[in-house]
Amino acid sequence: MEEKVIYAILSSKALVSEVGYLPAKQGIYACFLNSQKDLGKFGKNGDVIYVGLAEKNLNCRDIKNHLTSGRTGSSSFRRSLGAILKVELGLTAVKRDLNGSKPRADKYKFIDEGEERLTQWMNKNLKFGYWVNEPSLPKFELRSLEAKVILAMNPKLDLDRRTRSQNPLASQLDALRAICREEVKIKFK
Known part of the structure; x- marks a missing residue:
């Protein structure tokens, strides 16, 4: 089954800037580096860098969350x-x-201008592909399928607790994210 999902993801791959509306259905998606971009050890041109699951709605999870500034x-x-x-x-x-009293350093974002720069970078340098869960698999099967797709595609930004042990870059990515968390803690002491 994961081969079918991977085929659909690869077949639907398009530049992020060209992704408009996605189906309002469950699915599995992936982000790839565009052929001109290189993130060093975290990915070279064309590599899959992230695989995720939209448990409710691809359009809300991806277009309105991952691919939108401020999110x-x-x-x-x-x-x-x-x-x-x-x-x-x-x-x-x-x-x-x-507005909150406690700094949720683990759920940081970037200042508005930075959010915009990140979104512009994504629009220019990433491709996005997806698979729609039709006919609908139960949630536990869908999550199991996502883990199999992650393991098969080996995304460099994988921190999913079920599969991260297979990502040799997980601790290095954690260290970079820790820098951002520390920045939040220092600003809001």
Whole structure:
């Protein structure tokens, strides 16, 4: 089954800037580096860098969360990518909820200008592909299928607790994300 999912993801792959509306259905998706971009050890041109699951709705999860400015606090993918590109894009981490009393350093986002730079970078340098869960698999089967797809595609930004042990870059990615979390803690002491 994971071969079918991977085939659909690869067949639907398009530049992020060209992704408009996605089906309002469950699915599995992946992000790839465009052929002109290189993230060093985290991916070279054409590599898959992230695989995820939209448990409810591909359009809401991906278009309105991962691919939209201001949504980094609720997107592990954006937090990871932003941590890698922090210096290159001049990103400053802040807590997700600026009105809250506790700094949720683990759910950081970037200042508005940085969020825009990250989204522009994604639009220019990433491709996106997806598979729609039709006919619908039960949630536990869908999550199991996602883990199999992650293991098969080996995305460099994988921090999923079920599969991260297979990602040799997980601890290095954690270290970059820790820099952003520390930045939030220092600003809101």
